[in-house]
Amino acid sequence: MIPGDPARLVAGPDATIEDVEMVRKELGLDKPMIEQYVSYITNLFQGDLGTSLKTNRPVSEEIGERFMPTFWLTLWSMVWAVAIGLLIGVISATKRNKWQDYLGMFGAVSGLSLPSFWLGLMLIQLFAVTLGWFPTGGIESWKSYILPAFTLGTGVAAVVARFTRSSLMDVLKEDYIRTGRSKGLSEHKVTWGHGLRNAMIPVVTMTGLQFGFLLGGSVVIETVFSWPGLGKLLIDSVAYRDYPVIQAEMLIFALEFILINLIVDLLYGILNPQIRYE
Amino acid sequence: MVEVKLSKKEEYLQRTLEKSAVRTPISEFWRKFKKQKLAFISFFFVIFLILLALIGPFIVPYDIAEPDYENVLSGPSATHWAGTDAYGRDIFSRIIAGTQISLYVGLTSVLLGAIGGTFLGIIAGYYGKWIDRIIMRICDVLFAFPGILLAIGIIAILGPGLGNVIIAVAIFSIPVFARIVRSSTLAVKSTLYVEATKSIGAKPKRIIWKHIFPGTLSSVIVYFTMRIGSAILTAASLSFLGLGAQPPSPEWGAMLSGGRDYLNIAPHVTIFPGLAIFITVLAFNLLGDGLRDALDPKLKD
Numbered sequence: 001m002i003p004g005d006p007a008r009l010v011a012g013p014d015a016t017i018e019d020v021e022m023v024r025k026e027l028g029l030d031k032p033m034i035e036q037y038v039s040y041i042t043n044l045f046q047g048d049l050g051t052s053l054k055t056n057r058p059v060s061e062e063i064g065e066r067f068m069p070t071f072w073l074t075l076w077s078m079v080w081a082v083a084i085g086l087l088i089g090v091i092s093a094t095k096r097n098k099w100q101d102y103l104g105m106f107g108a109v110s111g112l113s114l115p116s117f118w119l120g121l122m123l124i125q126l127f128a129v130t131l132g133w134f135p136t137g138g139i140e141s142w143k144s145y146i147l148p149a150f151t152l153g154t155g156v157a158a159v160v161a162r163f164t165r166s167s168l169m170d171v172l173k174e175d176y177i178r179t180g181r182s183k184g185l186s187e188h189k190v191t192w193g194h195g196l197r198n199a200m201i202p203v204v205t206m207t208g209l210q211f212g213f214l215l216g217g218s219v220v221i222e223t224v225f226s227w228p229g230l231g232k233l234l235i236d237s238v239a240y241r242d243y244p245v246i247q248a249e250m251l252i253f254a255l256e257f258i259l260i261n262l263i264v265d266l267l268y269g270i271l272n273p274q275i276r277y278e
Numbered sequence: 279m280v281e282v283k284l285s286k287k288e289e290y291l292q293r294t295l296e297k298s299a300v301r302t303p304i305s306e307f308w309r310k311f312k313k314q315k316l317a318f319i320s321f322f323f324v325i326f327l328i329l330l331a332l333i334g335p336f337i338v339p340y341d342i343a344e345p346d347y348e349n350v351l352s353g354p355s356a357t358h359w360a361g362t363d364a365y366g367r368d369i370f371s372r373i374i375a376g377t378q379i380s381l382y383v384g385l386t387s388v389l390l391g392a393i394g395g396t397f398l399g400i401i402a403g404y405y406g407k408w409i410d411r412i413i414m415r416i417c418d419v420l421f422a423f424p425g426i427l428l429a430i431g432i433i434a435i436l437g438p439g440l441g442n443v444i445i446a447v448a449i450f451s452i453p454v455f456a457r458i459v460r461s462s463t464l465a466v467k468s469t470l471y472v473e474a475t476k477s478i479g480a481k482p483k484r485i486i487w488k489h490i491f492p493g494t495l496s497s498v499i500v501y502f503t504m505r506i507g508s509a510i511l512t513a514a515s516l517s518f519l520g521l522g523a524q525p526p527s528p529e530w531g532a533m534l535s536g537g538r539d540y541l542n543i544a545p546h547v548t549i550f551p552g553l554a555i556f557i558t559v560l561a562f563n564l565l566g567d568g569l570r571d572a573l574d575p576k577l578k579d
Contacts, residue, residue, distance in 0.1 A: 109560065113559040115531075118555065121538065121548055122549070129541070211424075213424060215424045216426040217426070220426070220515050220519065235519055238521065250431050257423070
């Protein structure tokens with residue numbers, strides 16, 4: 001399935017053909033594809049994800065260790081992305097077609113176009129190597145989170161900003177906003193209290209979907225920052241063709257993504273009481 | 279010479295005639311598109327990039343593969359505008375030569391995805407029922423893997439290399455196009471003129487090609503342009519991770535990856551390829567935004 005024979009890889013470069021065949025038997029790779037698949041699924045439901053070819057440890061252990069670092073990294077990226085994205089989006093929508101709007105939207109499209117690995121390297125060079133404010137990689141203290149979370153969140157912040165702007169602009173045209181203004185509410189209250197609250201509903205959905213983008217982006221960012229998370233493990237495993245780990249990682253990422261989508265759908269119902277699931 | 283003086287009424291009439299004469303869909307699009315200054319500039323920049331991709335390898339000032347060990351890692355100067363890399367190769371020349379690779383990867387992968395997605399989307403939207411259900415469920419499965427992860431998974435199966443990157447990016451573009459095309463197919467299908475065509479006995483093949491497909495084209499074009507930017511980014515990311523183009527290829531992501539080890543002593547090796555990726559992707563994204571506003575204002579990101 002994966003180019004390069006895993007059995008040969010495990011047996012090592014000097015192994016004889018007999019050795020390779022023995023390893024193949026040991027790994028169960030000599031059995032037909034269907035049988036391998038059935039036994040994989042059976043083991044999966046018993047919580048057994050197989051054994052890593054590289055470290056010989058259970059895959060579930062390997063992944064378990066790496067889960068939390070990635071979880072915190074994506075979470076902090078999301079927090080920062082939503083904070084800055086909302087701010088830029090609201091400013092752009094309320095200052096429509098003024099310089100603030102143009103600047104904000106140009107910033108957003110630039111954020112979408114930045115190669116994240118390049119941004120990460122530039123930030124490491126400037127803030128970690130030259131200025132020495134933050135560590136260059138790995139997890140040492142809370143300071144370690146700042147550069148990677150900033151880098152990973154930039155693309156999502158751009159999407160949130162663009163989406164908030166268009167959603168808020170639509171809402172600000174509504175009758176109830178005019179009513180709010182005419183009864184003498186401050187512009188601040190109209191925008192943040194009435195406008196943003198209603199504009200948030202589609203923004204929440206969009207932001208939830210962006211979690212997928214963060215999971216994907218974490219693979220790149222973790223490599224740049226030597227982050228001991230799932231993303232780096234995936235790239236290392238692909239390089240080593242450690243297929244039990246690759247399979248398990250794909251499963252975990254897809255599962256996480258589906259779970260997040262479910263949570264977003266449920267949140268949607270809470271945010272907008274007009275929607276009822278039957 | 280006698281000047282013919284028009285009355286006010288005649289003048290007005292002539293003006294309206296001129297105006298109405300030029301209001302074709304294309305001129306209308308052009309009128310709206312020209313208003314978007316950034317998108318307009320990006321349009322010419324993209325044309326410039328395409329030209330560069332075509333003639334770039336012939337006009338580069340230095341050989342892109344020949345090492346020059348006298349000039350290793352030298353900074354930007356009058357002779358080497360963007361400096362040299364760890365083998366003394368001119369980075370500026372390599373960036374120009376790399377334009378071809380990035381554009382080729384971006385265009386072909388999105389084109390393949392667009393063709394596949396449009397085909398599936400039209401079939402699903404037009405025929406509905408079980409065909410629709412099967413196609414859309416397959417798309418849902420592909421959607422379950424967030425973006426670049428699907429590409430990494432595909433490369434884990436196919437092996438690293440630029441050709442496989444194209445296939446991987448194309449595959450994860452398919453469901454995006456399929457969904458958009460399906461929804462515009464559903465909209466066009468319920469219009470009166472399609473109903474009329476059906477009632478005079480036109481065959482499905484003719485209805486799809488002559489009526490449905492042109493109706494979905496504007497959203498396909500908009501999405502096509504918008505996806506190119508992200509396809510170039512994804513391909514560069516994969517090459518950076520060592521899964522795409524391999525050195526000594528002058529692919530921008532691979533060049534950047536090669537410069538990582540010298541970030542401290544020679545940051546220019548990393549800075550310039552990154553800038554090239556950024557500006558190229560930015561141009562495609564701005565062009566896509568402009569096309570969306572001019573062609574299909576209902577589409578939002």
